[in-house]
Amino acid sequence: MQWDEFLRQEAATHELSPEQTAAFLVRFQAENSGESEQEIANLLKIELSAFKKRMSPVYSKFAESCPELAKRQRRKFETLKAYLTAKYNGVDDTQPKKEIQHNIPPAVPWERFVGREAELQQLHEMIQQTQQVAIVAVAGMGGVGKTELATQYAQQNLQNYPGGVCWLSAQGIDVGIQILRFAKDKFKFIEPDDRELVDRVKLCWDRWDAGDVLLVFDDVTDYKTQVKPYLPANSSKFKVLLTTRLGFDRTLPQLSLGVLKPLAAMKLLKSLVGRDRLKNKPLVAIKICKFLGYLPLALELVGRYLDTIPDLSLKTLLKRLKKKRLEHKAMAKANPLMRYEYGVAEAFDLSWEQLDENAQGLGCCLSLYALADIPFNVEAIEDDELQEIWETAIADLLKLHLLQRQSQGIYRLHPLIRQYFQMKLDESSEADEAKTVFATQMVKVTEQISQQPTLNLIQQLTPLIPHLAEATNYLTAFIRDEDLIRVFTGLGWFYQGQGLYKQAEPWLSQCLELIKHRLSAEHLDFASSLNNLAGLYHVTGRYSEAKPLYQQGLELRQRLLGAEHPHVGISLNNLAGLYCTTGRHSEA
Structure with missing residues (x-):
């Protein structure tokens, strides 16, 4: 009997409807086994939601003869496929199955393992295509979920590895010793004591149980010493999965694991804190997720912290996080109930030290x-x-x-x-020097900004403006007195020259206040700041606000420079321009 004929017979036996039968046959055809649900839906020329709606009762009907389907919330396709394959090959599924040996560590509950469905599927496909796969975090930090992804994969795919799953910690005792201990404990392997460790491990691989095997090397920091010496020579049945902070070259297939998507981050936080608590302040919850950079470790730490203090408002916590940042106790230490033993800063320390x-x-x-x-x-x-x-x-x-x-x-x-x-x-000890150098670099950027910047200059400077604003907001203490007015005015002119007056005003207003407090209200830069802000009010039609600023600046320049100075002439001209605009020609 051919496979397709067998499938049709199974569809009839389980009383599938014509629509369900069509979906079932296409989904389980041999050539489509590696296709995604979306690709199968495309073959059937229906929406993905419609395909899922057809397949759901199929799994329910087969659950009567395949009880394992009823236990699973995910990976039902793989479960049913394994059942059908065994039945087609004449394997009696009712016979007791051989226990698969493993030492996979506990995984987090499914409801807290969110936003990684695509990565799990991609990882499975990569492992089937090659013998070595490395999970590498794009952000590279501890806590992005490399180990958890590997754990979930190993647990969900245990049935695919009848030869066992051997979990090895690269940061524990020598990996070779861990391999021998696993083989001795699970397979009663007796190692010869007259050989070197590498040779004993090689002999262990040769005598390993039959069937595909998954080896997981967790938290690899030195591939050459922790992994390479212990790789099986016969790789046909061994699959090797690495988790690491390192980036390998392109010769080793890698799955780059980044932070969670915003919606997945919210879902994770919700699973830890409770839907109702986040529902009351959804915008604040979104801000917390963004502040944490959607990093799973940080989200879990903060979520568990919130759960222990039920009356702490999200708004208050966000305020405290912004103030204390990584030193806040919500992120500083791991919760005892968590599998991961580090706080966020401690996790980063492991990379910093390298x-x-x-x-x-x-x-x-x-x-x-x-x-x-x-x-x-x-x-x-x-x-x-x-x-x-x-x-x-x-x-x-x-x-x-x-x-x-x-x-x-x-x-x-x-x-x-x-x-x-x-x-x-x-x-x-070099913090002040570094901040001074950075501030000086940003001052040089402002030297290019004129009161009427060209389009080319605007395009050239746009990538630098956020960094100039950062220095102007937080590093004014490291900017020289004579350069102080330049950074604020540069930002003001950059926006004003594009007609973005609302964005320009805060910089010119802050400049006026800072010059007054740092250099005094009798400084020439204060007069220039008055003139600059008055100019903005002038072009935006706020004449009543512009006039006193023009007058104050004129009086200060006259007092400090004398009536014959060119800057006094500029102030006179600006005030006259305002009078002309408002129809007061005789005064102008």
């Missing part, structure tokens, strides 16, 4: 930039030796995924990584 001094210094310097794309073109550095130092530092940060490359010469930091680097910078 960086040399140059890479650490570069990370700290980059943390002074805003949370936006960072233009950092090392090719512009004229000193070849210095250029190579920075190239290596960038490569090291990228390798550990502490830095994200957006495009050529453009990089970005994850929000919590940025906070971590800022914390490390403030702990160092």
